[in-house]
Amino acid sequence: xxxxxxxxxxxxxxxxxxxxxxxxxxxxxxxxxxxxxxxxxxxxxxxxxxxxxxxxxxxxxxxxxxxxxxxxxxxxxxxxxxxxxxxxxxxxxxxxxxxxxxxxxxxxxxxxxxxxxxxxxxxxxxxxxxxxxxxxxxxxxxxxxxxxxxxxxxxxxxxxxxxxxxxxxxxxxxxxxxxxxxxxxxxxxxxxxxxxxxxxxxxxxxxxxxxxxxxxxxxxxxxxxxxxxxxxxxxxxxxxxxxxxxxxxxxxxxxxxxxxxxxx
Numbered sequence: 676x677x678x679x680x681x682x683x684x685x686x687x688x689x690x691x692x693x694x695x696x697x698x699x700x701x702x703x704x705x706x707x708x709x710x711x712x713x714x715x716x717x718x719x720x721x722x723x724x725x726x727x728x729x730x731x732x733x734x735x736x737x738x739x740x741x742x743x744x745x746x747x748x749x750x751x752x753x754x755x756x757x758x759x760x761x762x763x764x765x766x767x768x769x770x771x772x773x774x775x776x777x778x779x780x781x782x783x784x785x786x787x788x789x790x791x792x793x794x795x796x797x798x799x800x801x802x803x804x805x806x807x808x809x810x811x812x813x814x815x816x817x818x819x820x821x822x823x824x825x826x827x828x829x830x831x832x833x834x835x836x837x838x839x840x841x842x843x844x845x846x847x848x849x850x851x852x853x854x855x856x857x858x859x860x861x862x863x864x865x866x867x868x869x870x871x872x873x874x875x876x877x878x879x880x881x882x883x884x885x886x887x888x889x890x891x892x893x894x895x896x897x898x899x900x901x902x903x904x905x906x907x908x909x910x911x912x913x914x915x916x917x918x919x920x921x922x923x924x925x926x927x928x929x930x931x932x933x934x935x936x937x938x939x
Contacts, residue, residue, distance in 0.1 A: 676741075676745065676804075677805065678801075678803070678805040678806040679801070679805075679851070680802055680806060680904075683798065683802050683806055683885070684793065684803065684885065686798045686886070686889075687798065687885045687886045687888075687889040687890070689729035690794075690795065690798070690886075690890060690892075690893050691892050691893065693791075693869060693893060694710055694889075694892050694893035694894075694895070694896030694897060695892075695896055696899060697896055697897055697900075698892075698896040701900050708822070718781055718782075718783075718785075719782040720779035720780060720781055720782065721779060721780045721781075721782055721785050722776040722780075723775050723777040723778060723779055723780060724772055724773060724775055724777070725772075725777070725796050726780035726784075727767070727768075727771060727772035727775055727777075727780075728768055728772040729785060729786075729789060730780075730781075730786075730789040730792060731764055731768045731771075731772060731792060732764075732768045732769040732792075733789055733792045733793035733796055734764040734792035734793070734796035734851055735761055735764040735765055735768050735794060735796065736796070737793055737796030737800055738757055738760060738797075738799060738800030738803075738804075739761065739795070739800075740795050740802065741800040741801060741804055742754070742757065742804060745804050745805070747771040747804065747805070750809050751809075752820075753803050753804060753807055753809060754912045756803055756807075756878075756881060756882050757799070757800060757803045757804065759824065759827060759878065759881070760799050760800075760803075760878065762831075763831060763874065764792075766794070766835065768830070770789045771835075771838060773884050774786050774842060775842065776845045795890055797817055798890075799886055799887065799890065802884060802886045802887075803882065803884075807882070807884065813929065816851045819880055819881070819883060822877075822879050822880055822881075823877045823878060823879070823880030823881025823882070823883075824877065824881050824931075825877070826864045826873055826874075826876065826877025826880060826881075827873075827874050827875075827877035827878050827881060828870075828877075829873060829874070829877070830870045830871065830873030830874035830875075830876075830877055831874050832856075832870070833859060833866060833867075833870030833873065834867055834870030834871045834874060835870075836858050836859075836868040836870075836871055837850040837855075837859060837860065837867035837869075838867055840855050840856075840857050840858055840860060840866075841855055841867060864902070865898075865902035867872075868899070868901065868902040869902075871894060871898060872891075872894055872895055872898055872899070875887075875890055875891040875894045875895075876895075878890075878891065879891040881930060
């Protein structure tokens with residue numbers, strides 16, 4: 676397949692603008708799911724496990740299909756980076772989605788997330804397979820590449836471990852929110868969000884590309900405000916039961932807390 680460079684640049688710029696637009700639009704309210712879900716009476720919802728599965732799987736299938744239909748010679752760097760991207764979405768699709776105990780999703784949120792995952796999966800896959808240039812000596816200048824991969828997998832480990840802590844706060848069937856402790860939750864209130872942000876900026880460093888950077892910026896613009904509103908709930912709740920010595924996603928100062936976790 677030919678590299679559609681103009682399309683790649685257009686989609687990448689569009690994703691950055693989408694992220695910044697979301698940042699501006701959600702200064703006072705958050706997307707209605709999980710902790711911040713507010714439903715009107717006729718709103719339709721989807722069980723959390725099914726919603727996560729359906730919305731995440733396009734980001735896995737799109738690059739895999741592009742890889743299977745690509746007739747270009749296999750290049751280690753491209754497939755290693757694309758495999759790194761797919762590793763995240765394999766975990767989110769087949770592990771996280773089947774273990775989550777979150778609240779049902781609004782149908783509209785799930786559809787929008789699925790559309791974005793399809794778009795982003797195509798963009799990252801098409802760029803790496805058909806646009807990225809790796810010569811025979813691509814591994815010679817490996818410092819940024821290795822740094823990016825280390826950041827990605829460190830972030831992924833933080834994200835998975837934090838999700839494990841949050842998931843085990845709840846007994847089967849529970850959807851209430853509780854204070855998370857352990858791991859990086861001892862230092863930051865949004866450890867799961869911090870992990871995912873580190874992941875995608877690590878991926879951007881490893882690929883050194885506009886499409887990956889656009890996704891990292893979008894992730895920060897989407898996850899960052901959500902972490903802020905979760906943290907604000909901890910700060911301002913009048914039901915605080917103990918001192919909560921953690922900060923938003925970067926350790927800098929301490930605030931009081933409430934008996935709510937920041938799992939979603």
